[in-house]
Amino acid sequence: xxxxLNKRDHCEVAxxxxxPAGSLSAIHLARAGFKVVLFEKSVGPTERVCGEFLSHxxxxxxxxxxxxxxxxxxxxxxxxxxxxxxxxxxxxxPHRAVGLSRTLLDExxxxxxxxxxxxxxxxxxxxxxxxxxxxxGGSILLSTTVxxxxxxxxxxxxxxxxxxxxxxxxxRDHSFVGFKMHVRLKPSAASRIGSSxxxxxxxxGYGGLTPVGxxxxxxxxxxxxxxxxxxxxDWDSMTAWIGRSNWTASHLLDGAKPLSxxxxxxxxxxxxxxRRDLAPSGVFFVGDxxxxxxxxxxxxxxxxxMTARRAVSAMIEDVGDERRLRFAPESAREYxxxxxAGLRQQVDAALALHAxxxxxxxxxxxxxxxRAFPALFEKAYRSTRCHLLETSPTKRLGARLxxxxxRARSAQIASN
Numbered sequence: 001x002x003x004x005l006n007k008r009d010h011c012e013v014a015x016x017x018x019x020p021a022g023s024l025s026a027i028h029l030a031r032a033g034f035k036v037v038l039f040e041k042s043v044g045p046t047e048r049v050c051g052e053f054l055s056h057x058x059x060x061x062x063x064x065x066x067x068x069x070x071x072x073x074x075x076x077x078x079x080x081x082x083x084x085x086x087x088x089x090x091x092x093x094p095h096r097a098v099g100l101s102r103t104l105l106d107e108x109x110x111x112x113x114x115x116x117x118x119x120x121x122x123x124x125x126x127x128x129x130x131x132x133x134x135x136x137g138g139s140i141l142l143s144t145t146v147x148x149x150x151x152x153x154x155x156x157x158x159x160x161x162x163x164x165x166x167x168x169x170x171x172r173d174h175s176f177v178g179f180k181m182h183v184r185l186k187p188s189a190a191s192r193i194g195s196s197x198x199x200x201x202x203x204x205g206y207g208g209l210t211p212v213g214x215x216x217x218x219x220x221x222x223x224x225x226x227x228x229x230x231x232x233x234d235w236d237s238m239t240a241w242i243g244r245s246n247w248t249a250s251h252l253l254d255g256a257k258p259l260s261x262x263x264x265x266x267x268x269x270x271x272x273x274x275r276r277d278l279a280p281s282g283v284f285f286v287g288d289x290x291x292x293x294x295x296x297x298x299x300x301x302x303x304x305x306m307t308a309r310r311a312v313s314a315m316i317e318d319v320g321d322e323r324r325l326r327f328a329p330e331s332a333r334e335y336x337x338x339x340x341a342g343l344r345q346q347v348d349a350a351l352a353l354h355a356x357x358x359x360x361x362x363x364x365x366x367x368x369x370x371r372a373f374p375a376l377f378e379k380a381y382r383s384t385r386c387h388l389l390e391t392s393p394t395k396r397l398g399a400r401l402x403x404x405x406x407r408a409r410s411a412q413i414a415s416n
């Protein structure tokens with residue numbers, strides 16, 4: 001991967017962040033012939049606080065760029081177990097999903113981006129935007145830890161981390177801290193979960209187990225900040241707390257072997273955030289920088305991938321046989337308005353479920369209702385699915401992106 005950086009250089013599109021949203025947008029832009037620089041602050045594989053659940057809607061977006069999750073080691077998920085303190089419900093997912101390690105997914109997408117011609121710069125942090133945000137149609141100057149880069153457009157794909165040069169996100173619920181660790185369950189527990197993902201509630205939080213490898217599961221959970229003040233955050237203390245108020249979780253985690261010394265954690269989770277303020281000229285926010293849906297839906301990575309695809313579509317226009325960047329203010333703001341409208345109902349529905357999961361007793365009552373009326377699960381599931389590409393004004397997006405030949409480097413770039 002490219003790592004050199006002049007004191008000041010230029011690109012057509014700069015992407016801040018090398019997670020799924022940043023990498024996917026970079027791949028499509030590079031294959032369309034644009035000069036793309038992607039900045040990723042980590043120098044190598046990094047664990048992320050993520051449930052590692054890829055829903056049915058996300059899979060075609062990955063295969064479109066040449067990534068086959070199953071070939072990469074993803075585990076098929078066809079069922080869902082919901083565990084209250086004393087009750088359990090078993091449902092079948094309406095569509096097949098998979099569980100895949102974020103480390104494997106992120107690194108493979110970065111490899112594909114590099115192969116597509118993206119200038120991937122690892123270990124480089126974008127510190128600030130020096131100029132260009134107030135210039136209609138002007139370029140944007142980024143300050144990084146190793147120099148400066150001027151770009152015609154910028155995609156902000158920093159995931160759960162705020163890019164403070166522009167703003168801090170404000171959600172509707174900031175009360176949880178997220179934890180994540182890969183674990184190897186004992187054979188009886190792994191067999192009990194099978195090809196399902198398990199969601200459980202406990203006093204002060206909720207979490208889940210997702211299969212991501214042979215006998216390996218992603219344990220990802222939230223703990224209310226008030227509850228966390230009285231807890232130690234080591235493996236024994238956290239799993240004991242979870243098991244104390246959830247009988248099934250205690251049995252699933254009994255005898256489990258943690259595969260790292262400490263939990264990966266994150267304290268900034270602005271659930272319910274949906275970007276309202278109009279984006280600066282030429283800036284596109286994708287993934288968690290555009291919307292933060294509660295983790296229990298498993299739609300976080302789908303939203304990341306779909307917003308990336310939608311941003312690329314909004315950014316580019318066809319002029320005869322050429323492609324060029326659309327007028328900056330118009331394209332960025334049109335993208336943001338349409339994505340906000342397309343995600344509002346899903347985020348609201350997810351927040352309602354998130355509020356329910358704050359009360360373990362209510363979850364037990366919900367499980368009784370799900371047993372009596374199984375269709376309630378499918379209705380709740382579908383209400384939180386992301387359909388951004390289905391509602392896109394450019395429904396032929398997939399055909400456009402995959403049919404674009406590599407444009408000649410001599411092609412004129414629109415200065416606006």
